[in-house]
Amino acid sequence: MLKNFIKISWRRIKTDKTFSFINILGLSIGLAITMLLFLFVIKERSFDQMYTNKERIYRVLFNTDEHRNNEIWATVPAALKPAVDQGVPEVQKSARLWDHDFGKTASIQVDNENFTESKLYYADPEFFEIFQLDFVYGNAKDQLDRPNTVVISESTSLKYFGDINPIGKTISIDNDSKMEITGVYEDFPANSSLDGTIIGSFKSIGFYKEPSWSNASFETYFLLNKDARADAVISKMQKLVDANVEKEDQWYTLNLQPLENMHLYSSNIKSAYTSKLGSIEEVRNFSLLAVMILLIACINYMNLATARSQKSTKDVGINKTLGASSNVLIARFFTETAFVTLLAIIVALLFTFLSLPFFEKIIGSSLSLNYMLSYRFLLAILAIWFLTTLIAGSFPALHLSRFSPMEVMRSGRDRESFTAFLRKGLVIVQFSASVILIIATVVIYNQLEFIRNKNLGYNAENTMAISIRAIKSNSEKETLIKQFENLPEVSSVTMAQGYPGISVSGRSLYKNMNSDESISLKTNRAQGGIVETLQLNLLAGKDLPGQKQESDSIVDVLLNKNAVDFLGITPQEAIGKNIIANLGPNAYVIGVVDDFNFSSLRSPIGAYAFNNGFEPLRYMLVRFNSSELPQTLEKFKGTFGKVAPTVAFDYTFLDAHVEKMYAGERRTARAALTFAGLAIFIACLGLFGLAAFMAEQRTKEIGVRKVLGASVSNITGLLSKDFIKLVMIALVIAFPLAYWMARRWLQEFAYRIDIGWQVFAIAGTTAILIALVTVSFQAVKAAISNPINSLKNE
Template identity: 50%
Template sequence: MFKNYIKLAWRKIKADKLFSVLNILGLSIGLGITLLLFLFVFHETSFDTMYPKRDRIARVLLHTTDQQISETWCASPSAVGPSFQKEIPEIEKTVRFYHYAFGQPASISVNDKELIEPRFFYADESIIDVFDLKFIQGNPKTALTRPNTIIISESSAKRYFGNLNPIGKQLKLENYQDFEITGVFKDFSSNSTIDCNVVASFKSTHFAKNPSWGNASFETYVLLSKNANLTSVEKKMAKLIKKEVIDPWYTFSLQPFPKVHLYSADYSDSYTARIGNIEEVRNLSFLAVLILIIACINYMNLITARSQKRHKEIGINKTLGASTKSIVGRFYAETGLITLISVIFSLILAILAIPLFNRVTGIELDYKDLFTLPFIGSLLITWIVTTLIAGSYPALHLSQLAPNVIVKSVFKTKTSGILVRKGLVVFQFTASVILIIGVMVVYQQINFIKNRDLGFNPDKIIAVSIGAAENKTSINSLKNKLLNSSNIVGVSSAQGFPGVDVSGRDIINPITKNGHNIQTNNTDAEIVKVLNLKLLAGKTLPKNKAKGDSIVDVILNKKAVDFLGISPNEAVGKRVQLGLGDNAYIRGVVDNFNFSSLREPIGAYAFHNDNSRGLHNYLLVKFQGTHIASILEEIKDNFEEIIPNAAFQYSFLDKNLERFYTSERRMASIGLTFSILAVFIACLGLFGLAAFTAEQRSKEIGIRKVVGASVFKITKLLSLDFLTLVAISLVLAFPLAAWLMNSWLQNFAYRIELSWVVFIVAGVIAIVIAIATVSFHAIKAAMANPVKSLKTE
């Protein structure tokens, strides 16, 4: 019986090639999009599943206790790890991570080669056991037990040494520290939160010798004992903080390791370069399901558009004794065969689209994942569900009709099925209009961010890494060398710059004694000029300081001064408490500027010139002209002359700031592409309903033509019905889209206001698409020979 169903289904597909192609095309595109998005969701939800102890690992989160702005940091003080392990029995081991120079790419020398290593970390030796590092060479038990030892990934070993054995060889960091390579470990997976290329012993840092409760710059992971209770451990952590820290400005909590990747998008100071977003996963999952539903609805509309030809066939079969069950089986066999063909084509489309999808999203999806057992199982379930949904209406509705009703022509006008089909079209266009509005709003917000006055000018500024400089003399020599160029208009050395994490501290109000979070940046006098900051009061930092001068000059932004409760002019000359000693004085006040994401309100910020804080990490070079390649070459030549034996590493400030909005740009790109395809699929459904309507009203059209109706009037008559459906879709879509996009915009402290123009444009697009889709069948029906349609019964 089943074999006969398949044979009949194949004959029906071949007999009606146009509609079969439209069905397969719509389902293939819908399923292809669904496969891609589900593959993305699989990738994101598969993070960190490779670690055997993952259910016992947790990350320490720091919560600031600022009364005005409470933040959550992924970083914690260096004393946290050893203290927790010593004092809390449920914590078996801890691992501290310190990304070299607080996230700066490292310049390393290997065999006379100068290389940039962006993922250079220090970590406790317990990293090997807690995260179960697989060693290819070396002894994991002793690899990081000594200072100045280092382990490198397999790919880094090949990059540094080719096929040579790296064990025992030396690696020089920034021309001042040598490390002995004691191990080679297997690369971390692309779906691992831990993504180190190089791991040096934490004992090599001064932080290991003098652990502090103040400098929160270290990611700390804990390995809990079996059956440990997180709430109980967190209570013990709170007691320990009260014991160790006088008037702490933070509290701690534990984040289960399996949640680190997807539930950390709103946290700051994370060292990993792979930060996911559960909202993005949910949105794309919803988009995948929505497009799959649209594709299924499209199938229903197309298959029922040919239902008039099927009515008599079904009626005759039922008259000859065919059961309802057999009719249902035949319809589902036909749907199943079409969806199976579509699944095969969708796999091909997904494989071809993966490279483009990877470029758009920045995610490393692999087509091989489509053929893993879990994904094949999911694909099988998707095929079954799609078959059941897409075939439900034609199978269950038409099979239930009585034979005497089916074969009568009166069925064509009395059946309520047309209302169902119209409702499905309304759903398709409502979803499509919401997608169109969503994409337009996301792009408007991105453009708003791109064009907003940030309070400083990031254009034409290059940040050059100078961590390898031996001393301040070298830095000053490079600055002077660059300033001799006609292409360079300003140079400043600094600990960091807007868009890069600097030192987090507390600024104290001397009257209320309350603290407030503040970012502090060790820099020089040129920073105000290079960033084009607006000086509200006072002066910039002094260009030169006398030897032995212990005064720390500070420039605050207006947000910090407002917290102190004084005006910018009153602030100048006053002493300020922000963790820079007792001799820190306010020299100037600049206007507020966005040094972080526009999702967050502007915070307090300070520039200072504390000489005891070490060398600066970056040289900010402001240039003029459009010949960027030649300017970069000039900067590189000067860099290599003054700081030899170091790799030249740079970034553009404006491009660096864009990384805050990677998720939004990704959603906009994916949304635009898939919205266009969703609208196309919806148009196929509308095309099917237009064909069905023209077929149903063929006799009416013939009569109207006989009594003198023009082609234009008949086309208008048929088109108005569909424009009514589109109008209903717009009425439903506009409030839903407004609610959804207003909710999304709440994530930004600085955002656009929804404009009625967006809704009008989306409405016009929907109407134009509907008219263009329907007009083909409307004009074709209007121009048909009326005699032919009147003779048909």
């Protein structure tokens, strides 16, 4: 019997090629999207699952108080590890991790060749006992016991030394530290939150000898004993804080985060070292999207199957007259659906393979084809096949098989108003979702354009930040500045601790000497020319001076307007004022600049101060006026290499850095645009199916109207208006939902657009036009048909 059902299914596919093509195409697209999204979910869920003791590994979190906005940090004090090793027996192993120079790119020299490394860390020896990495050369035991030793990844070893064993060789870090290579480990997997390319001994840095409770800059990991409870460890950590930190200095508490939660549950955690952060909300949204698109594809199958119901009912009637039971007919319809779905899955797998590179660009992440061979994916395909067959085949199987032979042989009757209502309702749901996606796409695009065009308060264009932290000699730095100033392409040069968009020092600005009222103040040491180079708007006073003697104890400060507003004075009144901001007793304001966005537009502008204090100058900021960027870059590189031949040329364009800050939003925009288009296409297939069904149901009515003189335009309008009604209902449902969702998304930005009526006008007009174009094909086809053919069946 099953064999006969398959033969019948294949004959029906060949008999109505247009219907079969549309049906299989709709299901294939829906299934391909589901597979792609499922691949993404599998990858995100697979993070950090490769470590043997993953369920016992925790990262320590640092919860700040309300004065610091209750932020959660991934870094904690260096003194915590030795204290825990002595006082918390539930912790089997602990290890600290420090991102080189607080996250700055390192300059590496190997055999007179310069490299840059952005993933250089320092760790305790226990790190390899907790995470148990495999080693290509050497072994994990006691690798980082000695100072000035490093282990490197396999890819780094190939880059630096080729195929030889590099153990015993040395590398120079920042033109300063000579480090001996003691091992080579296999690269961290792509789905590991940890991603270091070089790991040095923690004993090589000063924080090891003098660990402090006040500097929270170190990721710290615990491997708990098998029977240990995380809450007990948290309680004992707090007791250690109470014993070592004065009560007035306890502006934080400590917590634990399971390793298995690090990737997906850290979007609100600051100072994390990993560059591979996921989002549980994104995983949930993609999972929901996969289910919804699969349901929409199944709905389309139902609508298209219903459109053929006139032919199917006669077939059912004949079969029932000849003695076929309802169960046999149900089995036949489900077999037909399973056969069509199987064909769709085969096509969908091809679509998935071909569209994978495009999908990777949309989500900004690589997806290995190995995931398609995993047992989870294969089981998911079987589950999708079963569920699609069950959902898509349920309506034709259960609806058409239950009528009596007399009923199904009578054509032209609307047998069940509920099913017609259900079909229309499903189309409304489809178009509501499409309209919401259209509005979301427009809002995201407008917000990104707003960010792109907003005046940041400084000019990021034609400005380059060159890392000079590996240049140890002040005379070399001054020589480098003079060399750049002599280039015709350069309009201004200065040196600074940092630049807008990256982390600088954090302090507190107090109202006055006797006040406890304070706000957070970002401070950035800089030299003269910072106003000209960044093209800041100077409101009062003057720029920082060009040179400062080391014996000079006066700290000149350039405040922004937000800081001056907190002090309750005007920019002019601030000039010459001695401020209390942990910059020393002799910190005086010499200038005030207008507010500028030194952070993301997601955050409001806070207090900021340029100063000529004593933090290291890590960057040279260069403003240039050349449009020939490749040639200018080569000239800058050559000038840098002459002055500092042992330092790698590491640079960042400020405008590119600003663009990078909003890469996530651009990915969201691309995803919204793509899925909006696909959702609209799938919804159009649903409309096509419903239009075919309604045209089929009203064949004789159309014939009678044409005989009585109705024109093609009259009949087209008659059929089209029903669908316009459905779209209008969808708009009424979609508009408030879309407005609420867009407002919620925009709340993430301190500076955002207003959602105007134009957005809804664009979405509504687009939806109506799409519906008209889709329906018109069937409507015109029905209107121009010969009325004799539609009436002769009576």
